[in-house]
Amino acid sequence: MSSLNIVVVGGGAAGFFGAITAAETFPEATVTILEKTRTVLNKVRISGGGRCNVTHACFDNRQLVKHYPRGEKSLRLLLNQFDAATTVSWFEKRNVSLKTEMDGRMFPATNTSETIVDCLLNTARRLGIDIRTSCGVSSLIRDEQGRWQLHLLTDELIIADRILIATGGYPKVDGYSWWPEQAEPLVSPVPSLFTFNVPDSPLLPLAGVSVTDAKVSIVGTKQEQNGPLLITHWGFSGPAVLRLSAWAARDLANTDYRFLLRINWIPALNNNELRNKLQDFRQQNGRKLVVSQNPFGLPSRLWQAFASEAGISDIQRWADLPAKPLNRLAEQLTNSQFQVVGKSTFKDEFVTCGGISFGSLHPETLESKDQAGLFFAGEVLDVDGITGGFNFQSAWTTGYVAGLNIGR
Structure with a gap:
């Protein structure tokens, strides 16, 4: 029997966290990240003025979710699996210590986002995750065997058992046009921040x-x-x-x-x-x-x-x-x-209000209720926070939850 083939669409914070969690949880699986642009983790690099505001030192989840204009209720449930304290611990176990500033924002002690980028890249490579750039998806179709066909902009075809969509938010509805025809309920996207x-x-x-x-x-x-x-x-x-x-x-x-x-x-x-x-x-x-x-x-x-x-x-x-x-x-x-x-x-820290409705997903796994094997994480969901590390925290949380369940 061939190993499970998991493909993550999107090489940002949520995509990498989902891929890493999937590879650690299901070591027999093959995990691939597809990124449309030429480089991965672009937002991680530029956020916080190049320092990367990893999370916020708010360790009471009831208080933490009050910093999210949208998605508060669903995120509260997910934070029970992976919250800000777990984020700090996750990075510390990989030799990345975080420091807390006066306003509660948390940054790598090195004061450079490259520390976070290197940690995620090195962890992914150590786990054997295949990271492919300049690989945009033109369409995603489910075949008669229940597997997923990813048609790339380069005319290449990739077959996958499970898909994690972590593309970030699209400023306009037509950005979602490559998704399956029986598309998830979508909350119309508009800019935030x-x-x-x-x-x-x-x-x-x-x-x-x-x-x-x-x-x-x-x-x-x-x-x-x-x-x-x-x-x-x-x-x-x-x-x-x-x-x-x-x-x-x-x-x-x-x-x-x-x-x-x-x-x-x-x-x-x-x-x-x-x-x-x-x-x-x-x-x-x-x-x-x-x-x-x-x-x-x-x-x-x-x-x-x-x-x-x-x-x-x-x-x-x-x-x-x-x-x-x-x-x-x-x-x-x-x-x-x-x-x-x-x-x-605001600088290059574009955030979208809107996206995939949590109501269309299983609340504790982020798998589509209608399309088995299709998962979502990060800003593509209808969740967004104010500035201060909250958007990255939702990326780590949703990426982790999706990755933890994608191979089951």
Whole structure:
């Protein structure tokens, strides 16, 4: 009897983790990874500014799943098999130690993603996994014997007993056209994790200026997030904006990324509280210039921009500041509004909201309910997290679960 032939489509984090787990769990099987591009693990290489944000130091799974705008319930079940603590242990057993940063993100102690890439590549090679690049699949068909025919873009035909699809997310539905005709239920894909384009923002000259805490919200909705905010050459970025883009991904797609963004630059205070603080500051610092003294620790260039927008001159002293410009300044600080007219992908860390519905899969194995022998893992599923290592954690988890069950 010939050995089981397992083919993994997609050479990213989930694909490699699925292939490695399958090869370790079913040593008699032949395992092959097919990657469409010329190199594997591309996202692993570039993520976290080239350091690879492997996971997040959140070891309570009930808390961990709260960082996923979609897929929370299904992922909670899967984390019982492979969670963040297991991820840390998995890499440590292979001589890769991880370090935790102040915000909970975990990186390799070496501070380079190549450590993670080398670990996965070396483990795969040691297990005899065949890694093939420039091997795109043009169609996937089940034959009369129940085996899978993979037709490659090179006209090559590969026959497999089991398939793991770990291609990552497709930005458009037609990206899934090579799948079997009786395709899985698909949640229409839209982008997640993106920055906001505000070409008319008066703050564009301040590109590079950031604040440690701001509240960003979408006018007319309940969507809001707090966190660090970065002014860019095209608008706004930073963790607060990226988190907002993830949680509101579908709402924003429906607006064609044209919406009104509200920013409270001092989120600890509402407008009345902030006005009172400005009044107190005026009484205590009357002789000082408004543009050179601010009570909130904001970057000086940003404070000066707000003062200018409020009609406050460079020679205006606090003691002589009339009520109207003070009120305008308070409004600027607590209720800045900007017209967003588009989005930009966050660096190269593209994430898709949508994909294969968990409802079409066996919840504890990630095998298709309708098509035996067809498994799914990673971002191709309808699960996505905010930034901070959460998307890689779902890749390790789903890859592991699929690989653990694919040879049964």
